[in-house]
Amino acid sequence: MTSPVSIDINCDCGESFGNWPMGADDAIIPLITTANVACGFHGGDPMVMRKTVTLAHENGVAVGAHPGLPDLVGFGRRKMEVSPDEAYALVVYQVGALKAFLEARQMTLHHVKPHGALYVMLHDQEEVAAAVAEAIRDTSPAPLLYWPAPVEMHALPRAARKLGIDVVGEVYFDLAYSDEAKLIVERKKTAKDLGDVARRLRRYLSEGVVESTSGRAIALTAETICVHGDGPNSVEIARTIRTVLAEEGVKAEAWHGPQPGSRQRATA
Numbered sequence: 001m002t003s004p005v006s007i008d009i010n011c012d013c014g015e016s017f018g019n020w021p022m023g024a025d026d027a028i029i030p031l032i033t034t035a036n037v038a039c040g041f042h043g044g045d046p047m048v049m050r051k052t053v054t055l056a057h058e059n060g061v062a063v064g065a066h067p068g069l070p071d072l073v074g075f076g077r078r079k080m081e082v083s084p085d086e087a088y089a090l091v092v093y094q095v096g097a098l099k100a101f102l103e104a105r106q107m108t109l110h111h112v113k114p115h116g117a118l119y120v121m122l123h124d125q126e127e128v129a130a131a132v133a134e135a136i137r138d139t140s141p142a143p144l145l146y147w148p149a150p151v152e153m154h155a156l157p158r159a160a161r162k163l164g165i166d167v168v169g170e171v172y173f174d175l176a177y178s179d180e181a182k183l184i185v186e187r188k189k190t191a192k193d194l195g196d197v198a199r200r201l202r203r204y205l206s207e208g209v210v211e212s213t214s215g216r217a218i219a220l221t222a223e224t225i226c227v228h229g230d231g232p233n234s235v236e237i238a239r240t241i242r243t244v245l246a247e248e249g250v251k252a253e254a255w256h257g258p259q260p261g262s263r264q265r266a267t268a
Helices: 025-031 046-058 084-104 116-121 126-139 155-162 194-207 234-247
Strands: 006-013 034-038 062-066 109-112 144-148 166-172 209-211 217-219 224-227
Touching (some): 006 025, 006 062, 025 234, 034 109, 046 062, 046 084, 062 084, 084 109, 084 116, 084 126, 126 155, 155 166, 194 234, 224 234
Parallel strands (some): 006 034, 166 224
């Protein structure tokens, strides 16, 4: 299997709020190609959104919306009962706010990527997922969903594809995978071994597989690498990824559709 011609690098950004900083946006945005920007519900505020969009614009980084549940105290990670109508309105409201800041910079919304507990709900709540897919369709100039690979496992990617929304699969090298290809989420971020990150990335580029915690090789089709910007050594991880991609002859660029020579994408 040959390496992909290009791959995207995305990161959750703009999650600071008022006097409370989160992540390392100033250092990491120049190293990525796509930013998922918080829209004020789980993190971010109008000033942070404006600053983050400006940073992305100055660094040629595409911007997507990172909507979450209205839960600043819990950082959008606490469970909440939400009806399909509420889910639709919550996503439209947040995406619309970010679009206004983008339009002020003559930028276009690139994609939508749900955050936290909202993301978890969209694994299996079919009616809520259908509503969120409609919100993405109704607010996006070129509807696009970012979702961890394998994307066919969950309700929102399935609902999105039914509406003709393209789904971009994510692969992670700062999180571990279970034998069932599920991400093992850390409640408290830990520093990652950069040599291991590089080794795992090289194997993915050459073989198209990630390793589970037991050492199992799991085939994944993904078009973007997600880096968590709030990890202790997230900037170093992003630099390591850029270095490995350059050494392997893989271009880092925002996803804009299948590229010649890219791997075949998974279908639902």
